[in-house]
Amino acid sequence: MSVDIEFLKSIPYFAGLDVAELESIRRLVFERTAQRDEFIFQEGEPAQALYFVVSGVVKMFKTSAEGKEQILCIIRPGESFNDVAVFDNGPNVASATAMAPVVLYGINKTDVGVIIRDHPQVAANVTRVLAERVRHFASLVEDLSFRTVLSRVAKLLLEYAENGRKAERPRLTQQEMAAMVGTAREIVGRSLRALEEKGAIRIDRHRIVLIDKEALRETVGEMM
Amino acid sequence: MFQMPEIIRELCNGCGLCVLVCSCKGLVLIENMAVIVETVECDYCTLCEAVCPTGAIRCPYEIVIEEC
Numbered sequence: 001m002s003v004d005i006e007f008l009k010s011i012p013y014f015a016g017l018d019v020a021e022l023e024s025i026r027r028l029v030f031e032r033t034a035q036r037d038e039f040i041f042q043e044g045e046p047a048q049a050l051y052f053v054v055s056g057v058v059k060m061f062k063t064s065a066e067g068k069e070q071i072l073c074i075i076r077p078g079e080s081f082n083d084v085a086v087f088d089n090g091p092n093v094a095s096a097t098a099m100a101p102v103v104l105y106g107i108n109k110t111d112v113g114v115i116i117r118d119h120p121q122v123a124a125n126v127t128r129v130l131a132e133r134v135r136h137f138a139s140l141v142e143d144l145s146f147r148t149v150l151s152r153v154a155k156l157l158l159e160y161a162e163n164g165r166k167a168e169r170p171r172l173t174q175q176e177m178a179a180m181v182g183t184a185r186e187i188v189g190r191s192l193r194a195l196e197e198k199g200a201i202r203i204d205r206h207r208i209v210l211i212d213k214e215a216l217r218e219t220v221g222e223m224m
Numbered sequence: 225m226f227q228m229p230e231i232i233r234e235l236c237n238g239c240g241l242c243v244l245v246c247s248c249k250g251l252v253l254i255e256n257m258a259v260i261v262e263t264v265e266c267d268y269c270t271l272c273e274a275v276c277p278t279g280a281i282r283c284p285y286e287i288v289i290e291e292c
Contacts, residue, residue, distance in 0.1 A: 057244060057245055074274060074275055076275065077241075099244075099245045100241070101244065157287055161289045169287070170284075171284035172284060172285055172287065173282045173284045174270060174285075175282075176284075189270075202290075205267070206284065207286045207287075208287045209288055209289075210287070210288070210289045210290060211290045
């Protein structure tokens with residue numbers, strides 16, 4: 001395998017580095033592949049490496065004691081993951097699986113330290129990447145901590161279904177619902193599943209059927 | 225008509241991530257553009273919409289009250 005220097009150049013971690021610096025970093029990069037649904041690592045394991053997605057898509061998620069999965073973020077080509085565990089020397093904070101066949105570039109944890117020591121520009125870049133990560137997770141924590149999102153989604157569904165004629169109502173994507181209730185798409189998916197488990201709605205392929213309006217109203221009322 | 229995800233062609237950048245995550249072969253890339261292939265295997269998982277970096281894929285829902 002050969003690590004593509006042009007690709008390295010496009011990664012935010014390595015922005016602003018010259019070719020000689022990128023060449024020295026390239027020697028520390030390894031390639032790894034994974035098939036769809038294959039674990040790249042699991043939550044709680046010691047962190048081995050920092051990864052960058054070259055092609056394909058990876059999801060980072062946590063699993064509750066009841067086996068429910070909460071996606072924390074989706075990692076697309078050019079983006080990194082497992083940064084936090086590599087930098088704080090702790091275990092992996094979440095699990096990562098391939099959502100499709102993926103090609104990854106990895107750098108072993110000890111080599112990451114060497115790169116940061118030898119290339120101060122990388123340290124500055126890492127600060128920016130980690131700050132973005134904190135911002136993303138802070139927003140997610142807010143949504144997950146307060147049950148208001150579930151009530152807002154329930155309210156949206158009730159108002160939407162009861163307002164005007166069916167033919168006049170535009171259909172909504174999860175992204176649009178997220179924008180309407182002020183949350184992330186992942187949280188809307190989780191809320192819809194929760195309402196379905198409650199028996200308040202049924203997701204019938206591309207149709208959300210409100211089967212127990214009273215239960216929905218109660219969910220709205222819980223937060224009033 | 226069998227409801228499939230929808231593509232906003234103007235937004236598609238041809239990255240192909242949707243094709244990669246689709247497990248039912250409901251999407252293909254033609255001339256660097258994602259194209260829907262209608263298939264009953266599509267269970268509307270909405271992963272294609274979730275991974276699209278440009279918002280070019282929509283999986284819209286009708287919201288209806290159950291008829292008694």
